[in-house]
Amino acid sequence: MSKVTIRYTDYFAETMRRMREDGLLLTSVSRDGKPNVMTIGWGTIGSIWGRPVWIVLVRPSRYSYSRLEEIREFTVNVPGTDLNEAVAFCGKVSGRDRDKFREAGLSILPARQVRPPAIEQCVVHYECRTIHFNDLNPDSLPQAILDDAYPQDDFHRIYYGEIVAAYADPNAAERLAPADASPLSVM
Numbered sequence: 001m002s003k004v005t006i007r008y009t010d011y012f013a014e015t016m017r018r019m020r021e022d023g024l025l026l027t028s029v030s031r032d033g034k035p036n037v038m039t040i041g042w043g044t045i046g047s048i049w050g051r052p053v054w055i056v057l058v059r060p061s062r063y064s065y066s067r068l069e070e071i072r073e074f075t076v077n078v079p080g081t082d083l084n085e086a087v088a089f090c091g092k093v094s095g096r097d098r099d100k101f102r103e104a105g106l107s108i109l110p111a112r113q114v115r116p117p118a119i120e121q122c123v124v125h126y127e128c129r130t131i132h133f134n135d136l137n138p139d140s141l142p143q144a145i146l147d148d149a150y151p152q153d154d155f156h157r158i159y160y161g162e163i164v165a166a167y168a169d170p171n172a173a174e175r176l177a178p179a180d181a182s183p184l185s186v187m
């Protein structure tokens, strides 16, 4: 299906909801052109320094982290619930020694502005170029969050990716509509 250009805010609510429900798919690429995909559950879209930005949190233990350090570009892809199995798979298997694209049956969609590919079967796509990153500072986090999220001190690196392209399936709203479409279920 050919994708249509969108404003980066067009599917904000749907993107956040899918991130919280099952996760989104972040792609990265190595210098020699091999793509990788991992599931992300934390992040947000916003406006910083007068630019549209995706903020994602990646732990140094992820293979994707080494890719993001090599090529500071990524895409974020919003899957429909039809991809739940692939999303779960990409969230527990590492691309260090597996080809997750192939094993999860995900098709590469060449990106418009960045080197990592988008994922054809997903519904909404954001292409991002890292303009800033910083490491999470444990000294300024509440103890409850440290206990909950960082029992092994595996603190995230936070990447701020300027959104340089955003596009979606023409029927994205329909594909991402929640099963229970009551107004209270939207956020």
Ligand SMILES: Cc1cc2nc3c(=O)[nH]c(=O)nc-3n(C[C@H](O)[C@H](O)[C@H](O)COP(=O)(O)O)c2cc1C
Pocket: 022, 023, 036, 037, 038, 039, 040, 041, 042, 043, 057, 058, 059, 061, 062, 063, 064, 065, 087, 088, 090, 091, 092, 093, 094, 095, 096
């Ligand atoms: C629902 C879900 C959300 C996740 N969110 C994140 C995240 O935001 N940041 C992160 O570093 N890992 C996250 N993970 C874990 C990675 O997706 C997982 O460790 C993956 O295997 C890493 O792949 P890689 O080693 O190929 O990069 C999440 C996993 C799941 C299942």
